[in-house]
Amino acid sequence: MTKKPVVIGVAGGTGSGKTTVARELYQQFIEKSILMIEQDAYYKDQSHKTMDERIKTNYDHPLAFDNDLLIEHLEQLLIYQTIEKPIYDYSNHTRAKESVYVKPKDVIILEGILILEDKRLRDLMDIKLFVDTDADIRIIRRLVRDIEERGRTLESVIEQYTSIVRPMHLQFIEPTKRYADIIIPEGGQNRVAIDLMVTKIRTILEEKEIL
Numbered sequence: 391m392t393k394k395p396v397v398i399g400v401a402g403g404t405g406s407g408k409t410t411v412a413r414e415l416y417q418q419f420i421e422k423s424i425l426m427i428e429q430d431a432y433y434k435d436q437s438h439k440t441m442d443e444r445i446k447t448n449y450d451h452p453l454a455f456d457n458d459l460l461i462e463h464l465e466q467l468l469i470y471q472t473i474e475k476p477i478y479d480y481s482n483h484t485r486a487k488e489s490v491y492v493k494p495k496d497v498i499i500l501e502g503i504l505i506l507e508d509k510r511l512r513d514l515m516d517i518k519l520f521v522d523t524d525a526d527i528r529i530i531r532r533l534v535r536d537i538e539e540r541g542r543t544l545e546s547v548i549e550q551y552t553s554i555v556r557p558m559h560l561q562f563i564e565p566t567k568r569y570a571d572i573i574i575p576e577g578g579q580n581r582v583a584i585d586l587m588v589t590k591i592r593t594i595l596e597e598k599e600i601l
């Protein structure tokens with residue numbers, strides 16, 4: 391059997407705890423061979439647009455992402471080739487000038503709001519997770535995070551959430567829950583779900599004779 395990395399998708403709405411879950415899983419396999427890819431790194435480059443145009447962009451629509459590049463990179467990682475992953479700059483709403491070389495590993499964690507929306511991406515995943523957290527908790531978490539880490543104001547987060555993030559979540563993100571193999575309520579604090587996932591990933595790796 392030809393060796394092939396295991397791909398685990400972690401989807402869910404903004405602030406649901408996707409990154410926290412993905413990092414928990416990452417930590418469990420850090421001694422082995424694991425890497426993490428954030429769909430956010432594949433937001434389309436907007437360096438040719440004005441700041442005003444960038445601020446007004448809908449970042450919660452499937453078309454905001456360069457999934458072609460993301461798929462190309464996943465396919466390279468699946469045949470154990472190194473990729474040059476873009477770095478996203480949330481403060482400037484575009485790709486940073488720098489990128490990062492990512493070496494292939496046996497386990498790939500792919501995390502992002504719309505990773506289950508694109509069938510081509512779903513077809514590349516061995517396990518699909520959806521982190522399910524109530525909208526009130528998600529917006530509180532997002533408010534704090536976007537102000538502390540993404541250079542936003544209270545007013546801008548509220549305006550973006552009500553006009554774009556919420557309706558796009560209902561239209562595009564929530565419906566992808568149906569594609570998940572496992573739905574994880576409350577994310578990173580859900581020890582039972584994390585432990586189950588770790589056991590499952592180990593089994594897959596053993597079956598593939600990777601561990």
Ligand SMILES: Nc1ncnc2c1ncn2[C@@H]1O[C@H](COP(=O)(O)OP(=O)(O)O)[C@@H](O)[C@H]1O
Nearest residue numbers: 403404405406407408409410531535577578579
């Ligand atoms: N279970 C939790 N309890 C409290 N805060 C949390 C929890 N999970 C995540 N957070 C915090 O909420 C914010 C968003 O979490 P994150 O994992 O980045 O979500 P996502 O990647 O889905 O947007 C972060 O600041 C994180 O530290």
Ligand SMILES: Nc1ccn([C@@H]2O[C@H](COP(=O)(O)O)[C@@H](O)[C@H]2O)c(=O)n1
Nearest residue numbers: 403404405430449450480483484503555
């Ligand atoms: N320039 C940008 C790009 C994205 N966003 C928001 O990020 C959210 C996705 O990231 P999470 O870590 O929260 O899953 C998404 O809801 C976009 O609205 C942004 O605000 N600005």
